[in-house]
Amino acid sequence: MPSSSTDHPDPPVLQSDPGKRPVVPLVILLTSLACLLLAGLAVWFIWTSRQTRIHESEVATSNVARMVAAQVESAMKTTNLALVDMAERVEWGENDAAGLERLRKHLVELGRAAPEFHGLFVYGDDGSWKATSLSQPVRGNNADREYFRYHREHPGHAMHVGAPIKSRSTDLWIIPVSRRIDKPDGSFAGVALITFRINFFERIYDELNVGRTGTVLLALADGTLIYRKPFDEKLIGFDLSGGAIMGAVRREPAGSALLVATVDKVERMYSYRRLAGFPFVVAVGQTKDELLSSWARSSALLSLAVLMICAVFALLARKLVAQIVIRHRLHRQLRAYSQDLQQDNAGLKTLALTDKLTGLANRRAFDEVLEQECRRALRGSLPLSLILLDVDLFKRFNDHYGHPAGDLCLQHVGRFLAERITRSGDLAARYGGEEFAVILPNTDQEGARAVAERIRTGIAALLLPHAHSPYGIVTISAGVTTVAPGSDAALRADALIERADRQLYGAKDAGRNRVCGERLP
Numbered sequence: 001m002p003s004s005s006t007d008h009p010d011p012p013v014l015q016s017d018p019g020k021r022p023v024v025p026l027v028i029l030l031t032s033l034a035c036l037l038l039a040g041l042a043v044w045f046i047w048t049s050r051q052t053r054i055h056e057s058e059v060a061t062s063n064v065a066r067m068v069a070a071q072v073e074s075a076m077k078t079t080n081l082a083l084v085d086m087a088e089r090v091e092w093g094e095n096d097a098a099g100l101e102r103l104r105k106h107l108v109e110l111g112r113a114a115p116e117f118h119g120l121f122v123y124g125d126d127g128s129w130k131a132t133s134l135s136q137p138v139r140g141n142n143a144d145r146e147y148f149r150y151h152r153e154h155p156g157h158a159m160h161v162g163a164p165i166k167s168r169s170t171d172l173w174i175i176p177v178s179r180r181i182d183k184p185d186g187s188f189a190g191v192a193l194i195t196f197r198i199n200f201f202e203r204i205y206d207e208l209n210v211g212r213t214g215t216v217l218l219a220l221a222d223g224t225l226i227y228r229k230p231f232d233e234k235l236i237g238f239d240l241s242g243g244a245i246m247g248a249v250r251r252e253p254a255g256s257a258l259l260v261a262t263v264d265k266v267e268r269m270y271s272y273r274r275l276a277g278f279p280f281v282v283a284v285g286q287t288k289d290e291l292l293s294s295w296a297r298s299s300a301l302l303s304l305a306v307l308m309i310c311a312v313f314a315l316l317a318r319k320l321v322a323q324i325v326i327r328h329r330l331h332r333q334l335r336a337y338s339q340d341l342q343q344d345n346a347g348l349k350t351l352a353l354t355d356k357l358t359g360l361a362n363r364r365a366f367d368e369v370l371e372q373e374c375r376r377a378l379r380g381s382l383p384l385s386l387i388l389l390d391v392d393l394f395k396r397f398n399d400h401y402g403h404p405a406g407d408l409c410l411q412h413v414g415r416f417l418a419e420r421i422t423r424s425g426d427l428a429a430r431y432g433g434e435e436f437a438v439i440l441p442n443t444d445q446e447g448a449r450a451v452a453e454r455i456r457t458g459i460a461a462l463l464l465p466h467a468h469s470p471y472g473i474v475t476i477s478a479g480v481t482t483v484a485p486g487s488d489a490a491l492r493a494d495a496l497i498e499r500a501d502r503q504l505y506g507a508k509d510a511g512r513n514r515v516c517g518e519r520l521p
Helices: 011-020 025-089 098-112 144-154 198-206 244-251 293-328 330-352 362-381 394-401 403-420 445-461 493-509
Strands: 117-124 127-130 174-183 186-196 215-220 223-230 254-260 265-274 280-287 383-389 427-432 433-442 474-484 516-521
Touching: 011 186, 011 445, 025 098, 025 117, 025 174, 025 186, 025 215, 025 254, 025 265, 025 433, 025 493, 098 117, 098 127, 117 174, 127 293, 127 362, 144 174, 174 516, 198 215, 198 330, 223 433, 244 254, 244 265, 265 433, 293 474, 330 493, 362 427, 362 433, 362 445, 362 493, 383 394, 403 427, 403 433, 403 445, 433 445, 445 474, 445 516, 474 493, 493 516
Parallel strands: 474 516
Antiparallel strands: 117 127, 117 186, 174 186, 215 223, 215 280, 254 265, 265 280, 383 433, 383 474, 427 433
């Protein structure tokens, strides 16, 4: 019995494909989502760990800054007590020789008890010294020092911290901390002075671990730098008032932020603090690169791992897609054969209408398009322009440089036209030999002449050498003709070509390398 079509149906090759093909995009979508999710989690983890590392550095530098501030504050309180003691001894009458000797011995004892002190001094109202803790006598008069002038001009017993200076007695960099001494009637009697060695801070702060490129600095509230780790004597007294750290301190007395240092232009995580009651600012910084170096290494490893996992996902998805694609291979091949045939036909048509040397439309294509545009212009009462151009003295060019060079010259001209004539509907074609043509639908005489002039100047700008041209380079001459809207009698392809050719020869007769044109009535 013959089998019916319902018993053994033919495989619905063309109908099954639409239902099965969405599986491939679905696999790709799911794989992409998985990779994006994994990458997103990695980015979140990397960002979170970075913020954690910055926070840890902020806490560490803040603790060090708090410790440094406490140490400075403790030193200033000790200094203030010593200054009060020194001033009161003088104000209570220890001004005779025996009293001053007792005062000198007392200053020596105070200096031994506080190793951070460089020296203790008592000056009279004329700036001469009365007593000191130093073993050698003090040279000169200190009435010209800033702290002396300050206390002479400002009544009151407030402690005054001056900018770093060099000691006249030891030639060391010191910080002067002073207090006014009054006579019984309240008038100025002199100054009690304690000086700090700046290298005292160097010995203390150099032991702090702030990393290889970290820094610790101590400055006055006005921005005058006292000490900075790593220590550089040239930076003592450097003005930080316009820097990022002092700007942050002015906004809030204590805090942490990523700031760029004024001294070395390096970005660091700084914790800063202004001392309450004393004109000092301390700051501790760790460079951003150093504090994030371990984070960068771990982030790079994590990123590499995520990339490898995503690559594995992509490989598995590729294998799965390949298996799915095999099921549709026959259908795709049949469709591909059909498309290839269509493309071959289109290619043959293109070859039939394309000039092999220049890649432009050939004479056949030109004739067809010109006829079509003439009919379209007639129907729509639209202007139509035609440009005929050729290479000036091309025969002499060929004779001098040879035919291969001549072909290359034509290729340059053709490439230039292909690049410039790009408006939809326009057509550039090789008319024959060294002649070219450009069809410009819906273009009036002015526009067509402008296009022709741009072509002429553009080809001249290529600077192709032409030894037998009066211009020394390859040039073109062009003839332009335009049919105005409604000129039915003139809308014939042969008439357009004839008139454009006439204008072309007019351009040659006028000396070449120029454009001539006319408008048909």
